[in-house]
Amino acid sequence: MRLVPIECIKEGAFLGKTIYDNDGRILLRQGVILNNNYIDRIRQLGIFSLYINDEYSSAEIEDIIKPELRQKSIKTLKNYFSHIQNYHKKNEEYFSSIFDIANSIIDELAGRNDLMVNLVDIKSMDNYTYQHSVNVAILSLIIGIQLQLNKDELYKLCTGALLHDIGKVFIPKEIIQKKEKLLPEEYDLIKEHTTKGYNYLKNNIDISPVSRIIILQHHEKVxxxxxxxxxxxxxxxxxxxxVAIADVYxxxxxxxPYRRAMSPNEAIEYILGSGQTYFDFEMVKVFSECIVPYPVGTLVRLSNNDVAVVEKIFPHFALRPIVKVIKSDNVSTIGKVINMMSELDLVIKETEYAMN
Structure with missing residues (x-):
């Protein structure tokens, strides 16, 4: 299974990961054979990358939380944010559902032996804020667990991460969803979401002051x-x-709307390069060891210009996987399995998407 921009997907590939519509209903199930009609329909939803299985990559990659919990979390946040937009008032029932989701995510992650992040979550444009908030909570918890935070700290962390963008409810929707680059005055409005979110929850005694501070400070830089x-x-x-690290990643x-996604390896390079300037460097080091930049099934171009598929990852050495060559000017090399832990003269140059 590999992540591919939608314009690089050919008819006949198999969908590698179930995708959902904006209401959390299954749109296309994992295993469906993709044709141009399906691809166009997916693009209309504002989804521009998909996981596929094809002749090069068919390995199954497990999400770090169950799909049912992820969809329930997204729906809960969507209902909560929509309630605020429509009624501009607090509702204890919605707060309670957020707390339940936080506990469920913590319990699921705490029960895992492997906290390596292999998948990028596929988001639609309309549901981006809710899907992003759930992802930020998951990524934040992974860092928190690795830093050995206690259960109470993890709970405050998860709650603050789930609600970190709640202030965007009070920013005009046309600015939040604008496809063009924001004007300076529009960006200034966007930046108000931290204080607007904090002020909205400031007097709510059910939410920890620490969780509220996360909402206020997640765009501060070191x-x-x-x-x-x-x-x-x-x-x-x-x-x-x-949360600042998880949010940016x-x-x-x-x-x-205004740019395409970076690959995991590009994003983690940016995060690492911003340690000690934008982000806490010790936290960045912890986070970088939890991200798999080239998951199993990824097609990569090597420094000798061969194209290979990633077959095995070594924990803590994710940039040196075992790969199998599938395209080379040297025909005798095709099919060769290379352990990059021992072949130190080779490095991965980039992710490859389309095979000619």
């Missing part, structure tokens, strides 16, 4: 160039520093 208050280093709440690996 060098003081973030917003809303330009805080630096340890003046930024520890849990907010975690998930945003970079998501298709947006």
């Amino acid at each position: 060098n003081g160039t973030g917003y809303p208050d330009g805080k630096k280093g340890n003046d930024i709440n520890k849990l907010a520093r975690i 998930d945003a970079l690996t998501s298709d947006r």
Whole structure:
């Protein structure tokens, strides 16, 4: 199974991962043979990348949480945010459902032995905010678990991460969903979502003050160039520093109206390069060890220009997998299995999507 931009998908490929419509109903099930009608329908939903199985890649990759829990979480957030948009008032029933979701995600992740992130979540444009919020919560918890946070801290972290973008409810929808580059004054409006979200929940005693601080500070940067208050280093709440990393990684690996998604390896390189300037460097190191930049099934171009498929990943050495060559100018090399842990003269140059 590999992630491919929709324009690179050919008829006859098998859908590798079930996709859902904007109401959480199954649109196309895993295993469906894709044709141009299906591909066009998916594109109309604002989905621009898909997991496929084809002659090059058919390995199954398990999501880090169950699909049912992911869809339930997205639907819960969507209902909560919609309630705020429509009624502009708090509802204890919705708060309770958010807390239930937080506990369910924590329990599921805490029960796993392997917390490596192999999949990028496929998002539609209309549901982006809710899907993104769930992903940020999952990624934040993975960092938190690796940092050995206690259950109470994980709960506050997850709640704050799920609600980190709640302030966007109070920003005009046409700005949130604008396809063109934002004007400076529009970007200034977007930046208000941190304080608007914090102020909305400020007087709610059911939500921990720490979770509210996450909402306020998740765009602060350790060098003081973030917003809303330009805080630096340890003046930024520890849990907010975690969410800042998860937020940017998930945003970079998501298709947006104004740009296409980065691959996981490109996004993690950006995060690593921004350690000690934008992000807490120790947290970045922990996070980078949990991301698989080239999951099993990915097609990669090697530094000798051969194309290979990733067959096995080594924990903590994800840039040095075992690969199998499927295309080469040297015909005798095709089919060769290479352990990049021992073949140190070879490196992965880039992800390959279309095979000619």
